[in-house]
Amino acid sequence: MRFAFTEDQIALHDAVRDLLNDHSNAAQLREAWGNETGRTASAWGALHAMGAIDAMRAEADGGLGFNEVDAILIAEASGRVALAEPIIETMMVAAPLNLVTIGLSAAVVTHESPFAPWADTAEVIIELAADGIRSRHRQDTTLTPRSSVDGARRLFAVSPNTEVAPASTEVALAFRRGALGTAAQLCGLSETMITVTVAYAKERKQFGVPIGSFQAVKHHLANARTKLEFARPLVYRAAASLRDRDAEAGVHVSMAKAAASDAAMVAAKASLQCHGAIGYTTEADLHLYMKRAWALGGSWGDAAWHRRQITNHLERAPIGER
Template structure:
């Protein structure tokens, strides 16, 4: 057993983190709220770093890496509140295309385009309220029943939906569901693909949520050290610092289930239900607590639009409800734990069996 990242994985994550912290500033995020919201130059930089191509298999021109290579990068994207759709595209849509590419020429072609930095893909899982960033995508992965449709974005009508998080650009797509050229997976293969996508989505969102929590704690710790009342920094008060300590504990304890779940989806996403749900729940709780306590520690400033904190807090509130909300993931855990046949004995530290009955694509 080795529950650590390789040196290569760590180096990559660190260098991407350095880039993100330098480039993704709150000012840049706010600027993206105007207009269609895409920061084209930033996306180009992400492409130059090879990030969208990481999970494209080598035979389609990509780097052939996996979710474990990417999970810490996703966390860093959360920490800086990156608004660009890197994570959904690179870690959820791309592996789904790869999963279907063997039986689908269009999927293989789009993978090539992703690897070349020429195409962006948005994904619309039925468990999400809308399709994020469909407006700037070239291709849409959409669900029609359990079928998977790969639709050129200009062939779909996109109805804009505004999110509580001004960084998130949501759309409800309408397209010709009967056109045979769009269908890249039928009912059966589609169900498996959506199920895998949900597990990946839950894990990746968990990493984003963890990063958001860490980002909010960092800002609040700084603020509590700067802001003075009663002649000393407010962070000197136990009541204030305990808020941050509670958040740090939650966030730190969300890390292990997330990394464990990333390992599970890298091994076999269709059998990662329980690990994925666990990760999403732990991270969601950590992010919501961080948002709550960070605003509290910022006092009235934390309630203003001017203060950057709400960029993170609103992202956390939105993502916590995506890729299955807490109720959905709790239900998956309960249903599995309470099955007569479930074996959760001492020897099952790492091998969660995937309950086939829990078809998450439904």
């Protein structure tokens, strides 16, 4: 048993984090909100150049042969900056199955996530259907825009114009990768919301003292930090279960997504409350992260959906799972 990342995995995470700080800071994210595509100017290209987007592709296919554990910290780092790019859909769902051209992006629809973010700039639209995975070129679909609470997340309802045969039957694995990557992003978002709120609470003074010195404020943030502390290990464990093709990996992913969604909701609520009225404006950066958390909390199965999967499992299964 060794429940920790390797030095290499951590070094790669740090490199991705630094890169994203350069290419996806709050100002750049605001630009994405206002531009035509909702995507950042340079983050995708930079991530592609370092190999991150295609990391989970086999080496023979031009990737790095990463497994889910190798990739999970990249996903978390992308969440920390609310990266306005379809990285989970492409890095964790499409690329390992070779369903997208290297360097291009994919969009994904599932029964639990029927609206595909950034589909209008995707090469392929991947449908994770009950009977298999279907992959269509964007031109072979009709996209109907929908508006997300998150202004960078350009959503589309997808109508297929062509019937294609299922490309693969590994639907469950693909869905779990997507849900897992989203769970990791939610952990990153929780961390950022807590960090920006702590910074604000140290700076903002009322009654002559920083509001962060009040116990009522402290306890909100302590609760949020504690929720995150106990969501993250479930995400990392689910990554290892997927890598190991554990028979219960689906349950482990559901535990991870449920916990990460809940943690992000708690972090968002605590952060808004501790910001006070400034947090209720779009001038504070908090809303960029909070709205992404709301959006992702409900994507790839919300917390209640994932708990229902686990409840069904527990009702079927004999107890004693260790």
